[in-house]
Amino acid sequence: MNAAQMIGGLASGASLFVMAAGLTLIFGVGRIVNFAHGAFVMVGSYIAWSIAQHFSSSLGASLFGLVGSFVVMAILGTLVEVVVLKPIYKRAQLMPLLVTFGVALAVQDMTRLIWGADDLLIPADRYLSGSIVVGGARIPVTDVVTISIAGMIGSAIWWLLHRTRAGLLVRATSENPETAAILGVNQRRIRTVVFAAATGLAGLSGALEVLRGRPASLSIEQSVLTLAFVIVVAGGLGSVLGTAVAAVLLGVLNTFLIMHWPTASLVLPVLLMGTVLVVRPQGLFGRAIAEVSETQSHHEDKRGIVPKGWRWCLATVAGVMIIGFASGEYGSLLATDVLIFGIYVAGLDLVVREAGVMTFGQALYFGLGAYGTALAVHVFQWPFSAAIFAGCVLSLIGAFTLGYIATRRVGVAGAMLSLALAELIWAITFQWNAVTGGDNGVSGIWPTGALARPRPFLLCIGIVSAIVLGVLAYLRGTVLGYAFRSVRDSSRRAAALGIDAGIVRWMATIVGGLVAGLAGTLYAFSRGTVDESVMAVSLSIQGLLMMLLGGRSANAGPLIGAGLLIVMQHELSVLSNYWHLVLGLLVLMQIIVMPKIAKAFGTRIPLRIRARRLS
């Protein structure tokens, strides 16, 4: 690797650092995984493009572009934090995650509304497009500028954090929020300021990309998010130095590796993160993360024993089936989807809410089930039930092996590890053309005979889901169910009773994985084609969203949540091409406003009525 390549790799790493720094700051202070980060970077790039239109010189465009993006995005960040995040800090751990996901959806469509769908490039005379020749090597000016800017930002962050009082307060909040609060640190203000600054930084990184000559494009959001997560987690959540090291490592490694292994870029980020997590779970420079469950499990996470739940289960399943049958062919198809995803979410609910295992990788088992079925039909021509069995077996094997690895770590580290594993298997599936068909997938997975019609298929799925949900309800009342809950509530106390938290979490993952796999097998038959999107991380997030939308009930919740999201998505996409925006807003409304309405109807109004009766 020669000098120009080295500098190119460093510049790549430098821009990755600026991009990821904001995410790690937010996590450090608020313990929030910000799913809107990619969207913020994207908006920053569009803002820089707009600003650059007003300047005829590259210096002016660059300067004002960077500063302007930072300022505008910081304002936007403040708005988001105050309006959307503040109300839900006290609620369950997953809420901020889903709320930021809703924000991301809304921002994506708003960007398209404002700037249109085309890629926007700054003309060459408006950015520093020249190159300097140093000893025979051509080094672009922007590489040097990027490294300098990243260096300046890194130093500024360090200086602010370590040499100012405000920085001291931020670090205190980051290290131990409770103690800091006791000592009188104003947590709310710190969180708002840090979120605003981090969002500004995200915008600035988007601007930096544009001023390096990249186009402002809607595709930035997806490509940035996973990369930012990987860097932040590998470097250590909350550690700016770790982010810098991980970013530079990734940039340089990528530049070097693709010379000998051209397809490396697809798997490298995930491999890096996975390796770091397995060896050093807190990341390269992260602080050792204590087990999260003790102090952080909120009221909403705790759910007591749910006896007699299976009646609710059956009622909801029957309800969905009846609505489906009554609504014609299309309604039956919709009801089938709701039931399939109801099964998927029920499994997820068991893992996340009963056993307290945070996971972003549930779609992995769903996908394994789907692929197992697809290959059984496509390669061996197995019939319906045999193929379902094959899919379940594959997902069981996956949950057994991969689930073991994923549950070696807890809390957010565990969640990130599950994400890394899911991404890794996804990448393998994507590349392994010969077996999985690559991104074209496997086709021709249709049920035959009586099940080929929508209504009989719905009946079949209905029976399966009633059985599965009933079994899960029963499981919750058994000794295993108690073990799950005890590990969720306090693994130390459980250990004192002789319950091995690691094993129990692993078993929860296996059960949840099998259930997800079963849902996947049914999904394959409902769509006819299985492709890599069945194990994409977005499906895991959708599952979490459905789980949360469904409410606290373990029995009816999964079906309600699945139903809500599926129906919303269907109807909204018919109404408008900007339906992501509407969906995002609805999700936000659901999570923030609905509980208040429900509280009013469920608690306050009955209380008032009762008070009036008494007086």
Add this chain to the structure above:
Amino acid sequence: MNCQGHATATLKMAFMSSVVMFVGGCERKTNEAIRIGELNSYTGPLAGFTEPYKQGWQLAIEEVNTSGGVRGGRKIEAVSRDDGGQPSSAVTVARELVTREKVVVLMGTYLSNVGLAVSNYAQQAKIPFLAAEPLSDAMTGERKNEFTYRLRPNTTMQATMLAEEAAKLPAKRWATVAPNYEYGQSAVAAFKRELTKRRPDVLWIGEQWPPLFKIDGAAVVQALAKTKPDAIFNVTFSSDLAQFVREGDRRGLFTHTAVVSLLSGEPEYLNPLGADAPRGWIVTGYPVLEITDSVHAAFVQAYQKRWNAPPGIGALVGYIAARSMAAALDRAKSLTSEDIAHAFSELRVSTPVGQIVYRASDHQATLGTFVGKTDLRNGRGVMIDWHYADGALFLPPEGKSARH
């Protein structure tokens, strides 16, 4: 569950049931118009290409309806949906169009994997499907079926057109760069095969496979430069292409290297580059403003008048797809699925770029594309020295590819 939990759950169930009952119970009015189900990726990063595509087919349908409709005066009505850019959501949408909207045909999709999934669904549901944009060879190859027809010249056809031109170059050492998914892989495989056929002396000295939309331009350009190629075959497009071009320029990759590039001459990819457009690249594309043919000029005029912008390749494809649909509906013996699907076989359609035929053997249309060189004029990229490559010349003879 406490009161609050019950209240929330009940609220949600009520909301959901009411929507589903409304949704399912809605009667779709059946009037005289023939309903076409149209689905494409209208949200997300592809919207830049599919919005003009939509304008193209809307223009065609308007023209058909004002000039008397089909089948003795019946109008065509298109029900358009976003397919979500993924195979599973596309199948969901296709199902809705067929079962709820009661369309008689399906049309559209953009990405190959989406097109293949919908094609598979079309076979299962026995509904005719015209795949307009997808390029995968499999669609008219190993995954072809009775109900699916495809309009655009596929990956192998275009790669062959370029291989013909590439064979004329003195270059011996070739490197390739393509996005790492099926389209990129097929394009490179086809180009390698066809060029080696014509020039057995060619050496393949390097290849790069950046992930789609995630290219690290600097790294890729430097890795390619290290192999010191005489020529490069490029398959990257959209934002990847923009970064590849800029990084390549900055590091001098293209100064002594010929470049053959797939699809880069299309206005959708060339225009965003502005004054950075590469010069002297051999490309397939669409020199829309240079074509002097009167029929084409009429199309450009009509489109410009309707939408206040010149058409790109997306608009042309959308226009031709809708025209083909109208022609098939007219020609069909009846409006059953089998008859409409049969009507596509050996269907001849007049388009702004000449007459095309939908082959009976593999269901591939003989639509071709334009091959030429890129150049910079008035601060914009254009195609020069171009000619129209008829698709029929780049397809295997009908006898050979017939499967049954």
